Amino acid sequence: MSAKPYSNPYLAGFGLGLVLLSAFVIMGRGLGASGAFASGAAAVAAAAAPKSAGANDYFARYLSASGSPRIDWLVVELIGVVIGGFVSAVLAGRFRREIEKGPRISDAARLRLAFTGGGVMGVGAVLARGCTSGQALTGGALLSVGSWIFIGAAFAAAYAAAPLLRKTWI
Amino acid sequence: MIAPFFENGVFGETASLGVALAIGIAFGWFLERSGMGSARKLAGQFYLRDLTVFKVMFTAIITAMLGVFWLGWAGALDVDRIFVPETWILPQLAGGVIFGIGFAISGLCPGTSCVAAATGRIDGLAVVAGMFAGVLGTGLLFTRLQAFYFSTPRGVYTLPQLFNASQGAIVFGVVLIAFAGFRIAEMIERRFTRASIE
Numbered sequence: 395m396s397a398k399p400y401s402n403p404y405l406a407g408f409g410l411g412l413v414l415l416s417a418f419v420i421m422g423r424g425l426g427a428s429g430a431f432a433s434g435a436a437a438v439a440a441a442a443a444p445k446s447a448g449a450n451d452y453f454a455r456y457l458s459a460s461g462s463p464r465i466d467w468l469v470v471e472l473i474g475v476v477i478g479g480f481v482s483a484v485l486a487g488r489f490r491r492e493i494e495k496g497p498r499i500s501d502a503a504r505l506r507l508a509f510t511g512g513g514v515m516g517v518g519a520v521l522a523r524g525c526t527s528g529q530a531l532t533g534g535a536l537l538s539v540g541s542w543i544f545i546g547a548a549f550a551a552a553y554a555a556a557p558l559l560r561k562t563w564i
Numbered sequence: 565m566i567a568p569f570f571e572n573g574v575f576g577e578t579a580s581l582g583v584a585l586a587i588g589i590a591f592g593w594f595l596e597r598s599g600m601g602s603a604r605k606l607a608g609q610f611y612l613r614d615l616t617v618f619k620v621m622f623t624a625i626i627t628a629m630l631g632v633f634w635l636g637w638a639g640a641l642d643v644d645r646i647f648v649p650e651t652w653i654l655p656q657l658a659g660g661v662i663f664g665i666g667f668a669i670s671g672l673c674p675g676t677s678c679v680a681a682a683t684g685r686i687d688g689l690a691v692v693a694g695m696f697a698g699v700l701g702t703g704l705l706f707t708r709l710q711a712f713y714f715s716t717p718r719g720v721y722t723l724p725q726l727f728n729a730s731q732g733a734i735v736f737g738v739v740l741i742a743f744a745g746f747r748i749a750e751m752i753e754r755r756f757t758r759a760s761i762e
Contacts, residue, residue: 400597400598400599400605400616401597401598401599403598403599403616403619403620403623404619404620404623404746406594406597406598406620406623407598407619407620407621407622407623407624407627408623408624408627409590409593409594409597410591410594410595410598410620410623410624410627411623411624411625411626411627411628411631412627412628412631413587413590413591413594414624414627414628415627415628415631415632416587416590417587418567418568418628418631418632418641418646419567419568419569419631419635419641420567420568420569420570420583420587421568421569421570421571421580421583421584421587422567422568422569422570422571422645422646422647423568423646423647424647425587425591425675427673427674427675427678428674428695428699431674431695431696431699432699432703434696435696435699435700435703436703438700439700439703439704450703450704450706450707451706451707451710452702452703452706452713453703453706465581467580467581467584468584470581470584470585470588471584471585471587471588471591472588472675472678473585473588474584474585474586474587474588474589474590474591474592475588475589475591475592475595475675475678475679475682476588476592476678476679476681476682477585477588477589477592477682478588478589478590478591478592478593478594478595478596479592479593479595479596479601479678479679479682479683480592480682480683481589481593482592482593482596482597483596483601483682483683483684486596486597488596488683489683489684490683490684490685491684491686492684492685492686493685493686493687494602494603494604494671494680494685494687494688495603495604495687496604504687505686505687505690507669507670508603508670508671508672508687508688508690508691508694509690509691509693509694509697510669510670510694511666511667511668511669511670511671511672511691511694512666512670512672512677512690512691512692512693512694512695512696512697512698513666513694513695513697513698513701514662514663514665514666514669514670514694514698515662515663515666515667515670515673515674515691515694515695515698516666516694516695516696516697516698516699516700516701516702517659517662517666517698517701517702518658518659518660518661518662518663518664518665518666519659519663519674519695519698519699520659520698520699520702520703520706520709520713521655521656521658521659521662521702521709521712521713522655522656522658522659522660522663523649523650523652523655523656523659524649525663525673525674525675526621526667526673526674526675526676527591527673527674527675528649529649529656530621530625531621531624531625531628532649533648533649534621534625534629535624535625535626535628535629535632536629536632536646536648536649536722537629537722537723537724537731537734537735537738538648538649538650538651538720538721538722538723539651539653539718539721539722539723539725539726540649540650540651540652540653540656540718540721541649541651541656542723543651543653543656543657543660544656544657544659544660544663545660546660547656547657547658547659547660547661547663547664548660548661548663548664548667549664550661550664551660551661551662551663551664551665551668552610552664552665552667552668553610553664553668554664555664555665555668555669556607556610556611556668559668559669560611562607562669562671563604563607563608563611563671564611
């Protein structure tokens with residue numbers, strides 16, 4: 395089956411906005427992604443060293459009072475994201491085993507950059523208390539000043555860094 | 565006042581996890597439909613070739629923002645019971661800069677990397693692994709970052725407070741800016757397509 399083209403961005407964005415609005419109306423909270431990573435990291439830290447994880451002010455908030463991992467709302471939500479993305483891609487013929495990159499970079503180099511970039515984003519998401527989902531989309535729609543600072547800083551930095559990474563994509 | 569339903573005790577913790585799964589599935593669906601699970605497409609944003617990210621993100625933001633505003637105005641949604649992310653000026657500024665650099669390096673963000681990985685992209689899986697390592701590492705070093713992490717707190721601090729304006733005026737302003745941004749985005753994309761054909 396050949397891959398179908400992607401939806402109109404405004405239409406997909408409207409759908410995404412309605413999902414976010416549903417989260418506000420049903421749950422009283424928005425969407426997230428990096429929070430689920432933090433929850434998972436806290437669980438790993440707690441399994442490796444229960445005492446120090448419970449004493450760590452960052453991990454402790456993702457653990458139960460007894461220091462054991464608990465089922466976090468965002469973790470279940472992110473499992474949903476994986477399912478929803480997979481189903482949508484399969485139905486549109488867009489599931490493809492590949493490494494997305496530009497023509498001038500090797501697979502190994504692209505994978506190294508992907509891992510590195512992910513790690514850098516992890517540091518930023520901890521400091522900013524969220525990512526494109528929890529800060530940009532959620533906090534943006536709720537008009538939080540800190541979220542708009544995050545949006546401005548993240549896009550400005552990405553545009554500033556992009557010329558140095560041209561070879562990865564173009 | 566009825567909504568938000570969970571905050572007002574309409575259903576409990578266990579049911580909330582079912583809601584989490586359903587909302588997540590819909591979230592992942594629309595991310596994939598818009599092409600946001602593709603690193604090549606996302607990176608196009610930073611070289612002004614494909615401004616899908618901007619269009620999708622800002623359409624979503626203004627849709628949800630207007631929904632909250634109108635439902636609140638109609639009295640169907642208790643806006644005060646929605647959890648608003650708190651503002652911490654310097655950590656969020658620095659976090660945003662670091663995050664943006666990581667975004668440009670990896671070509672994906674945390675949510676979209678999960679969609680990329682779920683749709684077979686190996687680079688998406690590498691971003692997921694890197695993101696996990698980054699959060700774990702930063703968490704382990706948290707005691708050293710703590711002073712900065714908790715600096716410049718502003719609590720729940722919103723644009724209407726910052727500009728000393730009504731919520732309606734700010735909502736209207738954000739919609740105007742978004743529509744101006746959409747126009748500019750279309751112009752940039754048109755110019756780029758023409759340039760690449762010539």
